[in-house]
Amino acid sequence: MVGQEDLLRIYFNEAEEILDSLFEDFDNLKEILPELDLEIINNIIRKFHTLKGNSYSIGYMKIGDVFHKLEDAFVKIRDGKTSISEKLVFDTTSILMKIKENIESLSSSKEMRDDNVDIDVQITDEGESAREEKKAIDVRRSEIDETKQSIAQIEKFKEEIISKSPDIKEIIESIEQQELIKIKKLTDEGKTVLLSFVKFSMDEDFDIGTREVMENIKKQGFEVVSIFTRVDGDNIIFNFIIVPNKENFDISQLQRIAKTYVIWREKKTVAKTQGQKLTLRVGIDDVERIMNIIGDMVTAKNALQSSLNRVIETTKIFESDQRIRDSLDEITRRMRELQDIILEVRMIPISEILKGIVRDIQTTAVQTGKIVEIEQKWGNIEIDAEIARKIRNSLLHIARNAVAHGIEDPDERIRKGKNPKGRINLTAEKKGGYTIIQISDDGKGIDPEKVVSKYLEWVKNFPELMKKFGAKEEDFKTPDGKWIKEKVYEILFLPGFSTKETADKSAGRGAGLDEVKKEIESLKGKVEITSEKGEGTSFTVKIPTAKIIVEVVIFLWKGKKYAVPLSSIIRSEVFYPESEAIVTKKIQGRRVVSASGREIPLVTIDEIIGNEKTELPDDKFLLLILEGEGKNTEVGLIVEEIFDIKDSVMKNFDEDMIKIRGISAIIEEIGADGRKEIVPVIDVLKIPTLINI
The missing domain is CATH 3.30.565.10 (Histidine kinase-like ATPase, C-terminal domain)
Structure with missing residues (x-):
């Protein structure tokens, strides 16, 4: 049985979809004003009618009333009782934006009533006298817009041809606009268009040569629609825009006569009953659950792989070793395929x-x-x-x-x-x-001065914040009196x-x-x-861009597990205190390492998470050079040892984990005892800010 919550979910999903399509309708209307496209108007009326009925049926009476008024207004436009204008389109779009905001608010709160919705619907006709007064201006503007629109369409069409035939980009770019208009007209009629060209020396009798080429093109079952020329040094190139006279044509015979490219192929239409792609409406929450299940599968697969490795090492079953690894690799590939499919479902332009x-x-x-x-x-x-x-x-x-x-x-x-x-x-x-x-x-x-002045007046009511963030103007300036803009903007x-x-x-x-x-x-x-x-x-x-399975490096520090994305690691080095290859020194109280001609600050988990500087280990340690955000923000993360490198699904924090500084997400692992472990993922992008470099 479908409950009220299910009905609301269906209503919100459908309302969002229809509203987005209405915005597209109004964008299309603006492009053709002051003309009236009855097909677009009728589509708008149908959508208003649907939204009106859906709103009333779910109990959102005020929203239903708004759509009712909009429907009535556009019925008058369709019937010629009211004219369409830029102001009317703008007013309606503004109303629709307010409706969308209200519906999104209702969706978040899952309110059963829309009593708090207050949208004033005022759509007015500019009047007959105003229309007459604007008529001459509108005609001139329409002519200008039509020219601009035509040029824009041709330029877009040219780019589309180039994307299909990049090998002849120079030729396409040299085609005059009037020739491109002819080509576009042919493609609009659904025809395949080819471009053939031959090169003649200026010394040759190219008139006779051109006629012979045209005759041969016609014999092969093609019609020459247009000819244009371009000069290339001491040569003249004749270009032929041609279309086939039959559906199945052979370009190989044509190539013997003149160099030929298909620049536009006829689009085949398929009956809607055959091969029609069906769509299924799925809520984002359902897709989110599938992603979480994939994450659990990755965790379970990793645990299985670790267990099998231990079994193989203990029992010395080497014969089946490779088969087991091959099977696990296949599972990994299939899970990545499943992830890609789910991601594709989740993605929108x-x-x-x-x-x-x-x-x-x-x-x-x-x-x-x-x-x-x-x-x-x-x-x-x-x-x-x-x-x-x-x-x-x-x-x-x-x-x-x-x-x-x-x-x-x-x-x-x-x-x-x-x-x-x-x-x-x-x-x-x-x-x-x-x-x-x-x-x-x-x-x-x-204005930094205005921001800081306002802050110093405001922060008097928050003494703790004043101590932490700054209590006087000098706290936001460098020693030479310049504003520290990054700190000002933090205010x-x-x-x-x-x-x-x-x-x-x-x-x-x-x-x-x-x-x-x-x-x-x-x-x-x-x-x-x-x-x-x-x-x-x-x-x-x-x-x-998306929630994805990422490869992470799990490492140990003071016996605890932490992780960083593998993609953030530039390189790793095993460091020995007596090593001459890597030299450390202190600059302004911070230990740095000289590597590849650069001085890279060293940091430990203690400083990232707890803001506590710790001395480097006396014995050997592993140095991970991490790529931060922006220039000169690489940092050297000191770790005890690498525990594992594996695929994992990043998950959001729980309420307790979010309080830990320097942590961007968590991953889940199955420990040796079979229990689930939570491993914090270090926020690599924030490290430079956290350690003030």
Whole structure:
């Protein structure tokens, strides 16, 4: 029997899916304005109707009423009683964003009623007189937009052809726009398009030669659609855009006549009843459980491998040794395949999150009276769906702050000699196993003096924090009087601190960056600020792309097990105090080792976890050179011995473990006694910060 909780889960999943598709519909509408696409309008009406019915059936009456009003408004547009406009599209998108935020809030709290939902639906027609007044401008703008759109489409089409035929990139780039338009028209009609070319010397009679080539192309069952030429030194190259007259054509015969490439192949359509891919809606919680089971399987497999190794060593059964290892290797391969499948299910395009951030920036700009230009670049990056869901609010907070508190008013920007239109860059890139998202603006920047002044006034109520973090302005400056910006920016992440006196509707009081940092760090990520007063601010968020099985090195220190990801180890060295190959010395109270022409600070687990410096062992020890974050942040981790190297699944901390500094996650091991052991994973990225290097 389906319970209320199951119905809510289905409702939330479907609402999120439909709302995301509605945002795409409105993006498509904006591209064709002021024209009206009835197919898009009807799709929007159907989706509003579905969301209305689903909301009413689950008991969310206020949300249902909102969708009812939106449905009525777009029925009037479809029936010609109201016209479509940029303002109407913008207003509707803003309402949908508010609905999505409310539904996400209800999803988190699993509330059975939506009494606290308050969304004002105001969608107005601009009026007949305003429409007539804008008509001439709209026509001109439409012509300009159509030209721009055509150029953009052709450029995109050219890039697509190059991606399919990189060998002839230079030829494709030399094709004139009018020829590309012809090629695109052919591909839009579903035709296969080929490009043939022959080279003639300027001294040859290339007119006769060209006619002969064309006749031979036609004899092979191809039609010459267009010809264009280009000069190459003392030669002239004739290019033929051709299409086959029959479905099954032989390019090998054509190659004897002229060098030929298929630059676009006809897309085959398959009946929906044949080979149609079925989709199954699975909750992220269910996928999370499967990932945890895979983690338990990895732990059990590792325990089995250790036990079998001990049995083989004791019983000396060498004949079956290799067969056992082969079987375990096969299990490992299969588990990795299963992991890859689950990861693929979990992954979503990062654009699904970032497009929403762009819309929110546009809405916030209108609300605050700012003029903002958004530059966006993120490519085809995918990210774990659960990580994306958790990070969305943090990115929204940063983006809204960039508009509300970063970008100046147009008049102020003009007084400062800036363009009245502010600029916000939203970018994402993959680096190793991480996704790096950056939100930057060219606004007023962060004023260290203002931040510290506000902090010193605020921190008087928190004497313990004052002792720990700083009690006077000099605590935030170098001996020569320069601001230590990294420490100043840390103030902004203190719980409850804000530089704003009063709240505003777009981004609050500026408080909440502590929650942003807490959320990002809970995902084993980090957030950094760079800023220049008067020039702008940049927030960089680095988060894992996915939850994955990673290879870890388990080592011993004072009899206890710890782990670090194998990928973070640059190299390892066995160190003997009398060794001449590796020399240690003290610099400013810290022991460092000279290796590969660099001085690398040495650190122990005691200092990482307990902030207690300990002397190096008197006898030999193992040195792991770890790669930290940024430049010159390698550290030498002192360990007693390597216990094991194996695949493990990183897991989040429990409430007690999260209190331990320097720990980013845990892995589980089965000990020699058969009991489960918890092994802390060292947060390699934080080591330089923790030991103040």
